[in-house]
Amino acid sequence: TLPTPRARGQLREGFRYVRHTPELIIPLLMMGLAGCLTYEFQVTLPVMASRGLHAGSTGFGFMTAAMGLGAVLGGLVVAARGKIGLRALVLAAGGFGIALTLAALAPSLPLELAALAFVGWGSISFMSMGNSTLQLTAAPEMRGRVMSLWFVAFQGSTPIGGPLVGWLMAVAGARAGLGLGAVTILTVALGGLIALRATHGSARASRVRPEVRVAEPTT
Incomplete structure (x- = not known):
């Protein structure tokens, strides 16, 4: 299809379109919150390596490698399924949150590496599923605007949460940053589940709503 020509009000139209489409607004809200407080690994992992596990730069390198390996494997599985x-x-x-909880509580570097491999798996699964859901759900003429909102929800929210996560780790310890990310993504999963059930319940009610007819009196 030909690209939609630029015109005034397209962004406003995109917001309106997303707001009235549950399959679009729910993933965007989930990613917005997760991007703000969960995807802060550039802040949390170095502090976890140096102060939480006392593993230094070598340990930090292994941690990022473990997370990257898990992301590669997770991406392949998501693509195959x-x-x-x-x-x-x-x-x-939900799986992402469980793995991140284990990473926040891991008492040693080997256990941290194992947990981070699953964190990478869950992270790429969450991102790729959300991205694909939006692209395949949005109407072709609205897809570009919807994906722009996805980018803003992810990349635009991460700088907002960075200072908060850094402050929390300075006050509550090195593990608090990963812990906050875990609580956030688990809350996102719970909110998504509630919204999913509400959406399906409304759709089911509209499908089974009986048609009421008023009988006309006979003479």
Whole structure:
């Protein structure tokens, strides 16, 4: 299809379109919150390596490598299975949160590396499922505007949460940053599950609503 020509009011139209489409607004809200407080690994991992595990720069290198390896494997599995949609996104967020909780509590570097491999897996699964769900759900003429909102929700929210996460680790310790990310993504998963059930419940009610007819009196 030909690209939609630029015109005034397109961004406003995109917001309106997303707001009235649950399959779009729910993933965007989930990523906005997760991007703000969960995807702060450039802040949390160095502090976790140096102060939480006392592993230094070598340990930090292993931690990033473990997370990258998990992300590669997770991406391959997501591509092979091809599952998208709100249900798959909620499950990915839940698994991501569990792995991040284990990473925040890991008492040693080997256990941290194992947990971070699953963190990478869950992270790429959550991102790729959300991205694919938006692209395949949005109408072709609205896809560019929807994906722009996805980029803003992810990349635009991360700088907002960075100072807060850094302050929290300075006050509560090195593990608090990963812990906050875990609580956030688990909350996102729970909110997504509630929204998913509410959406499906409304759709089911509209499908089974009986048609009421008024009988005309006979003479």
